[in-house]
Amino acid sequence: MKKQYRVGRLPYRVIFAEGGKNDERIIPSSAPFEVPVDDAPVLFELTVDDTFRSKEWGEEVGQFDCGGNNHGVYLRKDGSYEIHITDFLGRQACLLEASADFSRGTVALNGNLTMRTFGLNNALMMMYAFAAADQDTLLMHASVVREKGRGYLFLGVSGTGKSTHTGNWLKYIPGTDLMNDDNPVVRFVDGQGVVFGSPWSGKTPCYRNIEAPIGAFVQLKQAPYNKIRRQTVVEAFASLLPSCSVMKWDKRIYGGITTGVTHIMEHVPTFYLENLPDEAAVRLSHDTITL
Amino acid sequence: MKIKEGFELRDICGENIVIGHGLENIDFTKVISMNESAADVWHGVEGKDFTLDDMVKVLTDNYEVDEETARRDCEKLLADWREAGFLA
Numbered sequence: 588m589k590k591q592y593r594v595g596r597l598p599y600r601v602i603f604a605e606g607g608k609n610d611e612r613i614i615p616s617s618a619p620f621e622v623p624v625d626d627a628p629v630l631f632e633l634t635v636d637d638t639f640r641s642k643e644w645g646e647e648v649g650q651f652d653c654g655g656n657n658h659g660v661y662l663r664k665d666g667s668y669e670i671h672i673t674d675f676l677g678r679q680a681c682l683l684e685a686s687a688d689f690s691r692g693t694v695a696l697n698g699n700l701t702m703r704t705f706g707l708n709n710a711l712m713m714m715y716a717f718a719a720a721d722q723d724t725l726l727m728h729a730s731v732v733r734e735k736g737r738g739y740l741f742l743g744v745s746g747t748g749k750s751t752h753t754g755n756w757l758k759y760i761p762g763t764d765l766m767n768d769d770n771p772v773v774r775f776v777d778g779q780g781v782v783f784g785s786p787w788s789g790k791t792p793c794y795r796n797i798e799a800p801i802g803a804f805v806q807l808k809q810a811p812y813n814k815i816r817r818q819t820v821v822e823a824f825a826s827l828l829p830s831c832s833v834m835k836w837d838k839r840i841y842g843g844i845t846t847g848v849t850h851i852m853e854h855v856p857t858f859y860l861e862n863l864p865d866e867a868a869v870r871l872s873h874d875t876i877t878l
Numbered sequence: 879m880k881i882k883e884g885f886e887l888r889d890i891c892g893e894n895i896v897i898g899h900g901l902e903n904i905d906f907t908k909v910i911s912m913n914e915s916a917a918d919v920w921h922g923v924e925g926k927d928f929t930l931d932d933m934v935k936v937l938t939d940n941y942e943v944d945e946e947t948a949r950r951d952c953e954k955l956l957a958d959w960r961e962a963g964f965l966a
Contacts, residue, residue: 648901820893825909838884841899849890 591624592617595772595783595798597719598629601711604636609696613703614711616794617786631690631718635707639695641669641684648836654745654789656709660834672709674702681706688839689718712770712787716832721843723775723850726832729804731766731782732756734877737802738766738782740773742830747807748864750791755869768793773801775850801855803876810861813868815875823857824848880927881959882966887912887920894920896964903963910962915941916955930956 588603590611601617603609611617645663659671666687673679680702685692694710696703716726729740730749734756741749749768756763769789771782784795806818806826818826827848835841858876862868884900894917898906912920915937922936930952937948959965 649904820891821895821909821911824890824893824895828909829907835899836901836904838899841897842886845888845890845897849888852891 589624590617591622591629592620592786593622594620594715594785595719595724595774596776597715597722597724598622598627599711599715599718600624600629600632602632602634604634604638607635607637609635609637609703609707613696613700614707614786615704616708616788616792617711619794619796620786631692631714633692633694633710633714635694635696637695637697639682639684639693641682644669648834653709656705658709658713662836670710670713672706674705678702681710683710683713685714685717689714708787712832715772717834717837717840720833720840720847723847725773725844725847725851726785726787727771727773727827728769728830728832729771730768731771731784732763733766733797733799734760734763734802734873736799737877738771738799739802739876740771740782740804741807742804742826743807748809748862749807751864752807752860752862752868752872755864755866756873759866759869760873765791765793766795766797766799773847773851775847775854778854780851780855801851802878804855804857805872805876806857806859808859808861809863811863813860813862813865813871815858815860815862815871818857818859820852822859823852826857826859827852879929880966881920881924881964885964887917887924896962906963908962915951919952919955 590601645661648660648662651658655675657673661669668685670683672681682695692714696706729742730753731738731740732753741752743749767784767788768791770787772785774781780801782801783798786794831844833844860872884903886897888897894912896910919933919936923932933952934948937943
């Protein structure tokens with residue numbers, strides 16, 4: 588069974604092998620992004636087939652901790668990838684094989700429904716981020732609010748208080764809504780930076796098929812006071828690049844992401860906010876970064 | 879000596895910033911920027927086997943600077959590059 592989705596205006600297909608345990612119900616957060624299946628070119632095609640077994644692992648690139656989950660990445664001689672995804676309990680949830688350019692992939696899922704949902708969503712995020720890397724498209728780690736038609740992205744490592752800060756925007760600034768709480772798509776299109784909701788949003792269920800021009804990025808830092816300032820170019824680069832899903836050993840992907848970040852930086856201001864988790868921090872951030 | 883494969887100097891919003899890709903540079907996580915003259919030296923020697931004299935020549939050819947000063951600046955720059963792990 589074939590399903591087609593469109594995220595960040597880019598379509599992709601997921602093919603569920605016949606007779607298997609899986610169908611689109613294991614990724615309910617993708618439902619708002621479903622579009623009719625057609626024959627047009629897509630960003631990538633991912634086949635879900637639990638009987639898939641790998642022919643060859645390839646050379647180990649590394650084991651990467653992605654928010655408590657582990658991604659074991661192996662690179663083969665022909666440039667294709669094999670990626671083993673384990674959940675926070677160390678259970679192998681997903682085996683992904685992807686072509687060198689991530690335009691085609693096959694995934695075998697394992698375990699209960701929670702593990703399958705987790706495994707397939709992780710595989711989709713990687714396919715999306717790495718297939719679109721050279722199209723001015725970034726899958727970012729951020730919490731995003733919308734106010735007066737513009738999206739504001741808050742950056743920081745896990746535990747910095749991104750969700751707390753955006754939660755306070757919703758509480759104290761009338762007319763704001765949450766676009767995504769963990770993994771929005773950011774693109775440079777039509778000469779401007781645009782943020783899109785996605786099927787991936789971390790612990791907060793917020794899977795909205797919406798988009799908005801970006802008003803600003805804000806790097807968050809916990810502090811015993813509230814203070815905000817514009818970032819220098821070097822600081823902005825050091826905030827944005829590590830907030831993007833990237834594989835830095837892959838020249839096409841890393842070069843593409845760097846170009847995407849550069850284009851975004853040329854058009855969107857970035858700020859540095861040292862803050863307490865309080866209303867004053869939200870007032871300061873809102874009054875400084877909005878037009 | 880050479881600048882290692884995978885290091886690239888890019889113009890990012892008017893700043894010269896070094897980007898490192900490739901498996902051998904996987905642990906390079908710093909953001910390092912350079913001023914205009916250091917960037918000129920980088921572009922003058924990247925991709926080839928070079929010596930301190932080659933670096934000095936880039937400066938004396940492009941700037942009104944005496945050789946002694948240029949050499950002192952390049953020695954300092956070379957030490958910075960070595961410390962950052964850019965050199966092979």
